[in-house]
Amino acid sequence: MSSVRVAVRVRPLNKREKKLSSQRIIQMNGNTVSIHKSSLAGGNEQNEKGKSFTYDFSYDSSDRQSPTFVSQERIFQDLGCDVLKAAFEGFNACVFAYGQTGSGKTHTMMGHEEDRGLIPRVCEGLYREMAQRSKTDVSFHTEVSYLEIYNERVQDLLKKKTLTEGGLLKVREHPKHGPYVENLSKHLVHSHSDMEELIVLGNAHRTTAATGMNDSSSRSHAIFTIMFTQAWLDAELPRETLSKIHLVDLAGSEKADATRTTGIRLKEGANINKSLVTLGSVISALADLGVGEQSTKKQQLFIPYRNSVLTWLLRDSLGGNAVTTMIATISPADLNYMETLSTLRYASRAKNIVNSPTVNEGGSAKVIRELQAEVKRLQQLLEERIQVPEMLNSNRNPLQYAVALTKEWTGKWGETQTEDAVALRTEGSGLIIDCKLPHLINLNEDLLSTGMILYYLKEGRTLLGGNEPSSGQNILLRGPGLLGEHCVLESRAGTVTLLPQGGALCLVNGSVVTDSCQLTQGAIIQLGRGTRLRFNHPAEASQLREKNQKIVGLHWLNAAKRSQPEPRPALLILTEAGLYTLTADSGRLVVFHRLPLLRLKEIRIGLAGQSVRLMGTTEESILGVYTYSQSCTKELCRAILEVSRPGNSRVSQSPLLSGNLMKMSLDWQISVPDLLLDAGLRVCCQFQKSLADLVYLLHCNMDKTAVRLGGVQLLLYTSVAACVNSGAQSERLAQFLLTDTHFGLVREDAVVESATVEPSRPRFHDLTLRRCSDLRCILVHDEDERGCVRLDLILTNARGRGHPESVPKAASPSARVSDSSSLAEVWKLTFRCSAEAACLINHLSNV
Numbered sequence: 001m002s003s004v005r006v007a008v009r010v011r012p013l014n015k016r017e018k019k020l021s022s023q024r025i026i027q028m029n030g031n032t033v034s035i036h037k038s039s040l041a042g043g044n045e046q047n048e049k050g051k052s053f054t055y056d057f058s059y060d061s062s063d064r065q066s067p068t069f070v071s072q073e074r075i076f077q078d079l080g081c082d083v084l085k086a087a088f089e090g091f092n093a094c095v096f097a098y099g100q101t102g103s104g105k106t107h108t109m110m111g112h113e114e115d116r117g118l119i120p121r122v123c124e125g126l127y128r129e130m131a132q133r134s135k136t137d138v139s140f141h142t143e144v145s146y147l148e149i150y151n152e153r154v155q156d157l158l159k160k161k162t163l164t165e166g167g168l169l170k171v172r173e174h175p176k177h178g179p180y181v182e183n184l185s186k187h188l189v190h191s192h193s194d195m196e197e198l199i200v201l202g203n204a205h206r207t208t209a210a211t212g213m214n215d216s217s218s219r220s221h222a223i224f225t226i227m228f229t230q231a232w233l234d235a236e237l238p239r240e241t242l243s244k245i246h247l248v249d250l251a252g253s254e255k256a257d258a259t260r261t262t263g264i265r266l267k268e269g270a271n272i273n274k275s276l277v278t279l280g281s282v283i284s285a286l287a288d289l290g291v292g293e294q295s296t297k298k299q300q301l302f303i304p305y306r307n308s309v310l311t312w313l314l315r316d317s318l319g320g321n322a323v324t325t326m327i328a329t330i331s332p333a334d335l336n337y338m339e340t341l342s343t344l345r346y347a348s349r350a351k352n353i354v355n356s357p358t359v360n361e362g363g364s365a366k367v368i369r370e371l372q373a374e375v376k377r378l379q380q381l382l383e384e385r386i387q388v389p390e391m392l393n394s395n396r397n398p399l400q401y402a403v404a405l406t407k408e409w410t411g412k413w414g415e416t417q418t419e420d421a422v423a424l425r426t427e428g429s430g431l432i433i434d435c436k437l438p439h440l441i442n443l444n445e446d447l448l449s450t451g452m453i454l455y456y457l458k459e460g461r462t463l464l465g466g467n468e469p470s471s472g473q474n475i476l477l478r479g480p481g482l483l484g485e486h487c488v489l490e491s492r493a494g495t496v497t498l499l500p501q502g503g504a505l506c507l508v509n510g511s512v513v514t515d516s517c518q519l520t521q522g523a524i525i526q527l528g529r530g531t532r533l534r535f536n537h538p539a540e541a542s543q544l545r546e547k548n549q550k551i552v553g554l555h556w557l558n559a560a561k562r563s564q565p566e567p568r569p570a571l572l573i574l575t576e577a578g579l580y581t582l583t584a585d586s587g588r589l590v591v592f593h594r595l596p597l598l599r600l601k602e603i604r605i606g607l608a609g610q611s612v613r614l615m616g617t618t619e620e621s622i623l624g625v626y627t628y629s630q631s632c633t634k635e636l637c638r639a640i641l642e643v644s645r646p647g648n649s650r651v652s653q654s655p656l657l658s659g660n661l662m663k664m665s666l667d668w669q670i671s672v673p674d675l676l677l678d679a680g681l682r683v684c685c686q687f688q689k690s691l692a693d694l695v696y697l698l699h700c701n702m703d704k705t706a707v708r709l710g711g712v713q714l715l716l717y718t719s720v721a722a723c724v725n726s727g728a729q730s731e732r733l734a735q736f737l738l739t740d741t742h743f744g745l746v747r748e749d750a751v752v753e754s755a756t757v758e759p760s761r762p763r764f765h766d767l768t769l770r771r772c773s774d775l776r777c778i779l780v781h782d783e784d785e786r787g788c789v790r791l792d793l794i795l796t797n798a799r800g801r802g803h804p805e806s807v808p809k810a811a812s813p814s815a816r817v818s819d820s821s822s823l824a825e826v827w828k829l830t831f832r833c834s835a836e837a838a839c840l841i842n843h844l845s846n847v
């Protein structure tokens with residue numbers, strides 16, 4: 001018997017809560033969590049003391065600086081390690097996160113690249129532990145499935161929606177094994193990186209949406225399941241255990257008014273709440289069972305597992321055969337008092353659920369073990385000269401039967417290892433054979449041969465030979481010069497070696513081999529005088545692919561990210577799988593940012609197409625790219641989309657990728673629709689919002705009596721290399737802007753904007769603004785070999801309006817007038833595009 005373990009975790013205040021000056025109402029003391037009723041929730045002196053609940057674990061993650069701060073690693077050490085322990089002992093395990101929407105369930109279960117949650121850490125831990133145990137004679141077999149329950153329907157997150165109509169799957173009940181999802185794909189995994197890839201793929205397919213409470217709210221319940229089998233011979237007795245690990249990220253419980261939900265979100269909310277209400281009823285009923293009312297109530301108590309898909313599928317984890325942990329996630333803010341209290345009550349109730357986990361022994365192994373035990377018992381009887389039942393001498397002699405079954409089991413286990421290892425799939429008009437085990441492909445030169453043979457290599461020895469079928473070869477080949485026992489291929493823990501037998505002629509990649517030789521991916525093996533085979537090692541190939549991904553494009557640009565928001569020169573390497581940004585650090589190139597393309601969620605084009613903001617699933621993943629030209633922006637975006645969403649015709653038709661971004665940006669009337677692509681990838685812009693921000697900043701720094709806010713009209717906004725003031729030598733990259741009456745330089749931040757953290761500076765900053773009438777003359781230099789044009793703007797009576805130091809924030813701009821100077825001021829500007837320089841010259845000459 002084991003009680004459900006319950007942990008409570010409080011997250012930091014979010015942006016919304018801070019904006020509303022929320023009070024913290026959660027205190028954690030040891031494993032006791034106290035919630036105080038705030039004035040906002042109608043608190044008064046009397047109940048100010050609040051309510052307290054005690055759990056198995058309490059985690060205060062509300063303040064990173066606090067000494068009591070609990071990290072993702074600590075949660076893994078406390079809860080994840082127990083999941084692994086249970087799995088290796090043969091128990092089922094389940095961890096589910098429950099809590100209000102936006103309270104931190106996904107953060108705790110999945111986390112993000114820089115701060116990984118429980119699921120990726122459990123997967124990593126599983127492989128770490130397997131590697132440590134690999135020296136023992138235990139074999140492991142791991143399969144993974146990942147599903148979501150959205151609006152009470154089950155969808156496979158690891159498969160494109162082609163299986164059944166809309167990709168929806170049915171839940172059925174197996175008489176022996178209980179509820180299961182029909183046709184749910186199971187993926188055999190060989191390595192931690194295989195598992196990570198599946199997680200990323202599944203997450204990309206998950207249904208999320210922005211709600212009032214969470215910008216990226218999970219609208220579905222997601223169940224990531226690892227089916228983990230271990231098999232070994234224990235003193236000649238076969239042993240096999242199968243553990244199912246369910247890692248569940250529930251959708252958030254929510255009040256319709258709190259999230260200001262309507263339409264689709266409201267319907268989702270109703271379904272989410274329906275499952276959670278059923279989960280609550282199940283927990284409640286089980287808790288009643290657990291607190292010692294079994295005798296009176298057990299018979300009468302009905303557990304409503306089947307009232308929702310979620311509880312039906314998790315039946316074994318709730319009051320059944322599993323070691324189960326619930327993580328209740330809460331907000332620290334008084335705003336959410338009622339929801340937090342309800343979560344704490346829910347969690348407290350769950351503590352009373354008692355499960356009865358048992359080691360899940362593989363069916364056939366169990367029968368054999370029981371038979372072996374029977375044999376032992378009978379042998380003992382023999383030794384004691386007690387009359388032995390007839391059975392021992394009959395055909396169904398348990399000893400022979402057990403030996404036969406053991407043999408069969410060993411064979412079957414081997415098969416399960418290779419089952420699913422070879423699969424056929426179609427791609428376009430081609431047929432692809434996927435084989436996860438190391439294998440050989442026959443490169444037959446016989447012109448009349450039309451088939452292709454693939455020989456997979458199981459763990460252990462494989463004897464190859466020809467011509468003499470009686471030699472007991474595992475792989476029988478035909479060809480001149482082949483001996484009966486030609487060579488042995490030995491596969492051990494991912495390494496395959498070839499050992500020639502008795503003077504047989506073997507060549508690997510054209511060199512004669514006489515001793516043991518390790519084979520590597522793609523090796524060409526020649527046996528005898530004509531038999532040629534190609535060796536493939538899928539695991540090694542996948543590692544090599546990772547290391548050696550095909551480079552699709554290189555871009556030298558400037559880049560920034562949240563933790564380092566100043567643009568810096570960067571090399572962007574676009575590969576088939578991700579975008580790598582390298583920068584120089586003390587003379588060495590270092591990876592500044594990495595964005596797997598599967599995780600790419602948003603491409604936002606900056607004002608006039610001068611920058612791009614690429615965002616993955618978290619704010620930390622934001623990469624700001626300063627392209628300084630709309631053509632470069634379009635080129636980069638097209639390249640990324642061509643790799644991540646190939647062949648999508650809507651990409652080329654989108655005005656964002658084909659239109660004039662400058663024109664679209666500076667015209668208040670043009671509204672550019674977002675482009676929504678597969679797996680929730682959005683290509684968008686916020687031209688009008690950015691334009692409004694910029695115009696407001698400009699207007700604040702102009703002479704307000706002369707220009708109305710509505711009269712500020714932007715004519716040009718482009719990147720230039722600028723050197724302002726005659727003395728200064730160094731050029732800096734900035735945005736040049738031109739209005740009817742003014743021109744200026746400003747810097748734009750491509751990273752800024754954060755749902756949870758107040759940005760440290762406004763989108764537009766460091767503004768230097770001049771009246772057009774301040775201009776005395778323009779010197780136009782010849783175009784250089786790159787087509788760039790330099791203009792020297794010569795200004796007299798320089799009056800610094802909105803000088804860099806005078807513009808701390810867009811919201812509170814000031815118009816400090818700098819010292820007048822009798823010296824002329826020179827702005828040396830280099831325009832990348834001569835048309836833009838011409839536009840400036842035309843306008844200023846007219847003035």
Ligand SMILES: Nc1ncnc2c1ncn2[C@@H]1O[C@H](COP(=O)(O)OP(=O)(O)OP(=O)(O)O)[C@@H](O)[C@H]1O
Pocket residue numbers: 010011012014061099100101102103104105106107108214216217218219250251252253329756
């Ligand atoms: N412990 C934490 N530390 C730092 N940030 C957190 C923590 N928990 C949550 N957050 C942040 O709060 C936001 C909401 O969290 P998350 O998406 O995990 O909530 P959720 O409970 O899964 O919401 P929903 O039910 O709507 O999917 C995210 O931006 C997340 O990064």
